[in-house]
Amino acid sequence: MSTSEAWKYLEPKIANIQERIFELEWEPSRRNNFVPYKADGNTAYVFVEGQRLLMMSGYGYIGLNGDPRVVAAAKAAVDEYGTGTPGVRALAGTIPLHEELEREVAKFLGRESALVFSSGYAGNVGVIGALVGAGDTIFLDKLDHASIVDGAQLTGATLTRFRHNDPGHLDRRLEATAPGGTRLVIVDSVYSMDGDIAPLPALREVCDKHNALLMVDEAHALGVIGATGRGIEEHFNYEVKADIKVGTLSKAIPANGGWIVGEKILMDYVKRFARPFLFSAALAPAQVGAALESLRILDREPERVSYTQREAARFRDLVQQAGFNTGDTETAVVPLIVGSNDKAWDFASALQKGGVVGLPVISPAVQPHMARLRIAITAAHSRADIDYAIDSFITAARQTKVLEG
Known part of the structure; x- marks a missing residue:
């Protein structure tokens, strides 16, 4: 890099990450990040440099990525509306398909209205920023997604963390906070690195006790929990409701985008005060078409959810x-938790040589000494695929001393 004086504070940081990458990926067979995977149609398999591998770390929970109906809907949207939109949603960027998708999201999730963002990350940052600011207090679960943490930090509100899935600790945190301003508690419905579920009824009780709003991020819950994939409220038999629900269209739904659902007056407010919604390009037509058809298939085919579960x-x-x-x-x-970053990388590299992709997640994305392979079971996996994967996990784990024997 340039030796200009302007770079002197950045160069050590850049050198440090380059060194860290080399320590993990010192030969091509150990490449486990930013790998270009080519999907093998509507299957659980991918190609990497001509090798066909079983993907066990993808997000396509209900097996619709590459489904001919979804592909056709995306193509039809492009044919009718083109490849992009000529502006942001507030100006020239809204197309009828956006509003059709928002009606479908609201209907599927049992709310009056919905709003669709260009990504789940933008949705969290935008919604949180629209709801709270200086003088308010946000309470975050220790393992909340990065988009929630970033959105909270940008608001200027006071930020308080509570122990993971611990309503009692949240209760004490709320009790210790001076009254005044909006109190917003935010949790993930399903935690993306751990696979556990937020205790919604207990959280609801604590929030009601302290006059706090409860927001849940359903990114990894839609299509995953609840008898028909409708998320955490269905999982708990609709005993209680969240005040604010957000999620994505890029996990079970094979497209892009984020969403928020609620009363229409709340959507009217958010669309005018969520800066990522106001100042980001509208969701592209192909993505809207794919998301809309996927959501309708999920509604018609709940057996995809029960199979995955x-x-x-x-x-x-x-x-x-x-x-x-x-x-x-x-x-x-x-998660297949192995401990050190090096061990997770060794395990994943040995696994890929055996024909299976199980991707490592290391610190700081997870807590120190909690590195893991993050595995996701989907409706695209046959029972034979899953059995093959298990045998491969065991073989690779023994080769790398993750398991003894």
Whole structure:
């Protein structure tokens, strides 16, 4: 890099990350980040440099990525509306398909209205920023997604963290906070690195006790939990409701975009005060068409959800019996926790040589000494795929001393 004086404070940081990458990926076979995968149609397989591999770390929970109906809907949207939109939603960027998708999201999730953002990250940052600011207080679960943390930090509100999935600790945090201003508690419905579920009824009770609003991020809950994939409220048999629900169209729904649902007056407010909505390009027509068709398929075919739930439970049982540490997972997200960053990288690299992709997640994305392979079971995985993956996990784990034997 340039030796200009202007770069002197950045150069050590850049050199440090280059050194860290080399320590993990010192040969091509150890490349586990930013790999260009080519999907093998509507299957659980991908190609990497001509090699066909079983993908076990993708987000396509209900198996619709590459589904011909979804592809056709995306193409039809491009044919009718083109490849992009001529502005932001508030100006020239809204097309009828945006509003059709918003009506479908609201209907599916049992709310009056919805708003669609260009990404889930933008949705969280925008919604949080629209709801709170200086003089307010935000309470975040220790393991909340980065987009929630970033959105909270940008607001100027007081930020307080509470222990993961611990309503009692949240209660004490709220009790210790001086009254005044909006109090907003934010949790993930399903935690993306751990696969456990937020205790919604207990959180609701604590929030009501302290006059706090409860916001849940359903990114990894839509299509994953609840009998028909409608998320955390359905999972708890609609005993309680969240005040604000947000999520994505890029996990179970194979497109892009984020969403918020609620009363129409709340949507009217958010669309005017959420800066990522006001100042980002509108969601592209192909993505809107794909998301709309996917949501309708999910509504018509809830058996995709029940299959994934059933196979995820079987997978969890079998890998736990084999000796893997899966933490507190109870969903299709299954961490195989191995400890050190190096061990996770060794495990993933050995696994890929055996024909399976299980991607490593290391600190600081997870807590120190909690590095893991983050596995996701989907409706695209056949029982034979899952059995093959389990055998491959065990073989690679023994080769790398993750498991003894």
